[in-house]
Amino acid sequence: MxxxxxxxxxxxxxxxxxxxxxxxxxxxxxxxxxxxxxxxxxxxxxxxxxxxxxxxxxxxxxxxxxxxxxxxxxxxxxxxxxxxxxxxxxxxxxxxxxxxxxxxxxxxxxxxxxxxxxxxxxxxxxxxxxxxxxxxxxxxxxxxxxxxxxxxxxxxxxxxxxxxxxxxxxxxxxxxxxxxxxxxxxxxxxxxxxxxxxxxxxxxxxxxxxxxxLVNQTSAYVAGGVVPKRMGNDHPSLAPYGPFAAADQSLIIAVGNDGQFRRLAEALGVPELADDERYATNPARNAHREQLRTELEARLQHKTASVWVDQLRKVQIPCSEVFTIAQGVQFADDIGLEPxxxxxxxxxxxxxxxxxxxxxxxxxxxxxxxxxxxxxxxxxxxxxxxxxxxxxxxxxxxxxxxxxx
The missing domain is CATH 3.40.50.10540 (Crotonobetainyl-coa:carnitine coa-transferase; domain 1)
Structure with a gap:
């Protein structure tokens, strides 16, 4: 040195x-x-x-x-x-x-x-x-x-x-x-x-x-022989995971496991979705992702994105509004990150x-x-x-x- x-x-x-x-x-x-x-x-x-x-x-x-x-x-x-x-x-x-x-x-x-x-x-x-x-x-x-x-x-x-x-x-x-x-x-x-x-x-x-x-995307090909494709804002392995339309704008919902999905269904007032065989497991939700989107957005349209974010976070559902860079910097400041x-x-x-x-x-x-x-x-x-x-x-x-x- x-x-x-x-x-x-x-x-x-x-x-x-x-x-x-x-x-x-x-x-x-x-x-x-x-x-x-x-x-x-x-x-x-x-x-x-x-x-x-x-x-x-x-x-x-x-x-x-x-x-x-x-x-x-x-x-x-x-x-x-x-x-x-x-x-x-x-x-x-x-x-x-x-x-x-x-x-x-x-x-x-x-x-x-x-x-x-x-x-x-x-x-x-x-x-x-x-x-x-x-x-x-x-x-x-x-x-x-x-x-x-x-x-x-x-x-x-x-x-x-x-x-x-x-x-x-x-x-x-x-x-x-x-x-x-x-x-x-x-x-x-x-x-x-x-x-x-x-x-x-x-x-x-x-x-x-x-x-x-590119982590999981390159691994999909190298280890699984799968060539990933464009999916917009969807995730190739998780659902629901992406933007969903609320009353005023989209919000991000990121469900990573079945327990989170059950809490999401309950928070949206449709607990029966968690027991529906089309949505009960992550592979099933992936197979029926467009049907699931319709079900979720039918409930989400009744409130604004910011209201849903407040409610969903209270039951530990990963979610966020979609911010501009300016709003992102302000959000980081609001939560004490001193950006x-x-x-x-x-x-x-x-x-x-x-x-x-x-x-x-x-x-x-x-x-x-x-x-x-x-x-x-x-x-x-x-x-x-x-x-x-x-x-x-x-x-x-x-x-x-x-x-x-």
């Missing part, structure tokens, strides 16, 4: 330094999670910046909210790896870092001496995580866009109404899943390094993450880190940085001997200013 002495405990990854050469979403999402957990993350961008700085609208104070969503708690420097001095700076960073994460095209870093083989030889302590779209073999030439992974994995084919064309998810879901997989891999490699003293290379890709993230956390002195609103620790901290110390915002502090730190260095935070900016005054 590369320590940065002189700091108090901030999180479970306190003292870990991450050299983040990734861009767009999967890599930056992973490194933001690491930064939130206390790692010192140095975001290295090209002189033109991360692509997502220009992915707008929407914006906040002229900054793309896309970029803001995954770059909290990072320190930014712009380097042109084709420039010898900047390349030397990049290698200084790798020498002092614990983790190197990048999503360059396979082979793209070889000319800079930063490919997996060169890194393993020159920086054996380093945990090196590479993110690609479709791996480094037959799919190495394919660009790593989430939409392509959604199409190629089958997600689009199972998403949407049966009689319509397949649809993508409303977010770049496999970028996020791949970022999570990269984070898990990095944490595992750091744990193993404590025993061996050696780093290693981690490879993750959108396609493998997509097939893993919005201001980052840095600028108090930039960001979405809360998804993990809570009982003893360790999750931090929101630094707003997403402007391009090259921390160059002076980073260069100062890179040229300071380890035994004299301090944490690369705002304190390092002060040290730099003192040294040049």
């Amino acid at each position: 590369t320590m940065t002495p002189g700091s108090s405990s901030r999180g479970v990854l306190d003292g870990i330094v991450v050299a983040d050469f990734s861009r767009v979403l999967a890599g930056p999402y992973a490194t933001m999670l690491l930064a939130d957990m206390g790692a010192t993350v140095i975001k290295v961008e090209s002189p033109t910046g991360d692509d997502t700085r220009a992915w707008q609208p929407p914006v906040r104070d002229d900054q793309a909210t896309y970029f803001l969503s995954v770059n909290r708690n990072k320190h930014a420097i712009a380097l042109d790896l084709k420039n010898d001095d900047d390349l030397a700076t990049a290698h200084k960073l790798l020498a002092k870092a614990d983790v190197f994460i990048e999503n360059w095209k396979p082979g793209g870093l070889k000319k800079f001496g930063m490919d997996p083989a060169a890194v393993a030889q020159r920086y054996p302590h380093l945990v090196h995580a590479s993110i690609t779209g479709f791996g480094t073999k037959g799919g190495a030439h394919l660009p790593g866009y989430d939409l392509l992974a959604q199409a190629a994995s089958g997600l689009m084919d199972i998403t949407g109404e049966p009689d319509a064309a397949g649809q993508k998810a409303g977010v770049a879901i496999f970028d996020v899943v791949t970022g999570l997989h990269a984070t898990v891999g990095i944490l595992g490699a750091l744990q193993e390094r404590q025993h061996s003293g050696q780093g290693q290379h981690i490879a993750v890709n959108l396609m493998s993450s997509a097939l893993s993230g 919005v956390q201001p980052a840095g002195a600028e108090q930039v609103p960001t979405v809360k880190h998804p993990i809570d620790y009982s003893r360790s901290k999750i931090t929101y110390d630094k707003a997403p940085p402007a391009l090259n915002a921390d160059e002076a502090a980073i260069r100062y730190w890179l040229n300071t001997p380890d035994d004299d260095s301090v944490r690369l935070l705002e304190s390092n900016v002060s040290n730099y200013e003192k040294s040049t005054s």
Whole structure:
């Protein structure tokens, strides 16, 4: 572990330094999670910046909210790896870092001496995580866009109404899943390094993450020989499980077992449905799902969705209204999840880190940085001997200013 002495405990990854050469979403999402957990993350961008700085609208104070969503708690420097001095700076960073994460095209870093083989030889302590779209073999030439992974994995084919064309998810879901997989891999490699003293290379890709993230749907084919089909908002294995029309709008009912269905039937005033052979078991309900929908909606139409949600939750029936993003954030706040956390002195609103620790901290110390915002502090730190260095935070900016005054 590369320590940065002189700091108090901030999180479970306190003292870990991450050299983040990734861009767009999967890599930056992973490194933001690491930064939130206390790692010192140095975001290295090209002189033109991360692509997502220009992915707008929407914006906040002229900054793309896309970029803001995954770059909290990072320190930014712009380097042109084709420039010898900047390349030397990049290698200084790798020498002092614990983790190197990048999503360059396979082979793209070889000319800079930063490919997996060169890194393993020159920086054996380093945990090196590479993110690609479709791996480094037959799919190495394919660009790593989430939409392509959604199409190629089958997600689009199972998403949407049966009689319509397949649809993508409303977010770049496999970028996020791949970022999570990269984070898990990095944490595992750091744990193993404590025993061996050696780093290693981690490879993750959108396609493998997509097939893993499709869980029961890919298993249906791999283990059962069943090719899943589009079912709209229905579930292939559960009923009733999806949206059902109430008096004003749809509500979600998610029945996972026969006991829940019995309570649902009683709450709707039709307890006899739970004993009807068409609906008494989950396989039977699946076989008669459209008839069941008609029966349920005939009762649900007498009250609004919000009234039904209140009543059904009282008897522990899993259910929800269908919210907008704005309503979802408000709901999370109403139930005490504190979904919005201001980052840095600028108090930039960001979405809360998804993990809570009982003893360790999750931090929101630094707003997403402007391009090259921390160059002076980073260069100062890179040229300071380890035994004299301090944490690369705002304190390092002060040290730099003192040294040049």
